[in-house]
Amino acid sequence: MDYTVTQKALRQQPNVRLRNSSMDGSDGSQLFEDTSGCASQTSQQRNQQSGPQAAGFPGQSMLSDPMSNLAMAYGSSLASQGKEMMDKSLDRFIPISKLKYYFAVDTVYVGKKLGLLVFPYMHENWEVSYQQDTPVAPRFDLNAPDLYIPAMGFITYVLVAGLALGTQNRFSPELLGVQASSALVWLIMEVLAVLLSLYLVTVNTDLTTIDLLAFSGYKYVGMIVGVVAGLIFGRPAYYLSLLWCCAAIFVFMTRTLRLKLLSEAAAEGRLVRGARNQLRMYLTMSIAAAQPVFMFWLTYHLIR
Numbered sequence: 001m002d003y004t005v006t007q008k009a010l011r012q013q014p015n016v017r018l019r020n021s022s023m024d025g026s027d028g029s030q031l032f033e034d035t036s037g038c039a040s041q042t043s044q045q046r047n048q049q050s051g052p053q054a055a056g057f058p059g060q061s062m063l064s065d066p067m068s069n070l071a072m073a074y075g076s077s078l079a080s081q082g083k084e085m086m087d088k089s090l091d092r093f094i095p096i097s098k099l100k101y102y103f104a105v106d107t108v109y110v111g112k113k114l115g116l117l118v119f120p121y122m123h124e125n126w127e128v129s130y131q132q133d134t135p136v137a138p139r140f141d142l143n144a145p146d147l148y149i150p151a152m153g154f155i156t157y158v159l160v161a162g163l164a165l166g167t168q169n170r171f172s173p174e175l176l177g178v179q180a181s182s183a184l185v186w187l188i189m190e191v192l193a194v195l196l197s198l199y200l201v202t203v204n205t206d207l208t209t210i211d212l213l214a215f216s217g218y219k220y221v222g223m224i225v226g227v228v229a230g231l232i233f234g235r236p237a238y239y240l241s242l243l244w245c246c247a248a249i250f251v252f253m254t255r256t257l258r259l260k261l262l263s264e265a266a267a268e269g270r271l272v273r274g275a276r277n278q279l280r281m282y283l284t285m286s287i288a289a290a291q292p293v294f295m296f297w298l299t300y301h302l303i304r
Contacts, residue, residue, distance in 0.1 A: 102147040102210060104137040112142055113149055117221045118245065120252040126259055143256070147210065150217020157183065157220045157298075160227050164302040167231065183298055190216050190290065197283055207260050215256065219249050219291045223299050230303035238303045246292035253288035 116123055128143045129136040138144040158180045165171040165179075191212045198205065222245025230238025261280045 153220030
C-alpha cells in the first residue's frame with residue numbers, strides 16, 4: 001500500500017516542478033511569456049538593414065541606372081545641337097560676330113572720332129588699315145567705321161529733341177515717339193536708297209550694309225551740336241553750328257566713300273575721267289550731299 005502511494009507521488013512530482021518553473025520568471029500573476037523584447041530586437045535589425053537605403057534620395061536608384069545616364073547624355077547633346085542651330089540662324093539675319101567688331105571701341109577712339117566728325121579738314125590718311133586681310137578694330141584705327149557713335153548719337157538726339165520740345169511746352173510721349181520713329185525710318189530709307197543705287201551702278205565694293213548704317217549715323221553728332229547750340233544761344237547759333245557740321249560731314253563722307261567706291265577702278269588701273277568712274281563719283285557726292293539735307297529736316301522744327 002505504501003509502495004503504490006510513493007509511486008504515485010513520484011509520477012506527479014515532475015508536473016509540479018514544470019508548473020513552478022513556468023511561474024518563476026516573473027510575479028505569480030503572469031500566465032504567458034513576454035515576447036515584446038524579441039519583437040523590438042527584430043524591428044531594430046530591420047531598421048539597421050534598411051538604413052543605408054533610406055539615407056539616399058529617392059532618385060538615387062534611377063540615376064544609378066545606365067539607361068537614365070544615357071538619356072541624360074542624349075538630352076544634353078540635343079540641347080547643344082539646338083543652341084548651335086539657333087546661333088547659326090540668328091547669325092544669318094543678325095551677324096553677332098560682325099557687330100562685335102563695330103562696337104570694339106574705347107574712350108580715346110570715341111574722342112578722336114568725334115573731333116574728326118566736327119573738324120575733318122586736317123586729316124590726311126583716310127584708308128582703313130588691314131591685318132592679314134582683316135580690317136583692324138576701330139579702337140586701333142580712326143578710319144574704321146563703328147556703330148557705337150551712331151547708336152549713342154541716335155539715343156542722344158531723341159533725348160535732346162525731348163528737351164527742346166519741353167522748353168517749348170510741346171512735350172508729350174506720343175510726340176517724342178513720333179520723333180524717334182521718323183528719324184529711324186529716314187535712316188533706313190537712306191540706307192536702302194544707297195544700296196539700290198550701288199546695285200544699279202553695279203559697283204563692286206567692300207561696303208556692307210552695316211558700314212552704310214554706320215556712315216549714315218554719323219550725322220547725328222552734327223544734329224546734336226546744332227540743336228544744343230540753338231537751345232543755349234538761340235536760333236542764329238543753331239544755323240551757324242549746323243552749317244559748320246553740315247560742311248564737316250560732307251567732307252567726311254566724300255573722302256571716306258571715295259576710297260570705297262573708287263577702289264575697284266584704282267585697282268584695275270582705269271582712268272578717273274571715265275564715264276563709269278564719273279558715275280561713281282556722282283554717287284559719292286550725292287550720298288555726301290544727302291547728309292546735310294537730313295540734318296536740317298530732322299532738326300529745324302525743334303528750334304523756335
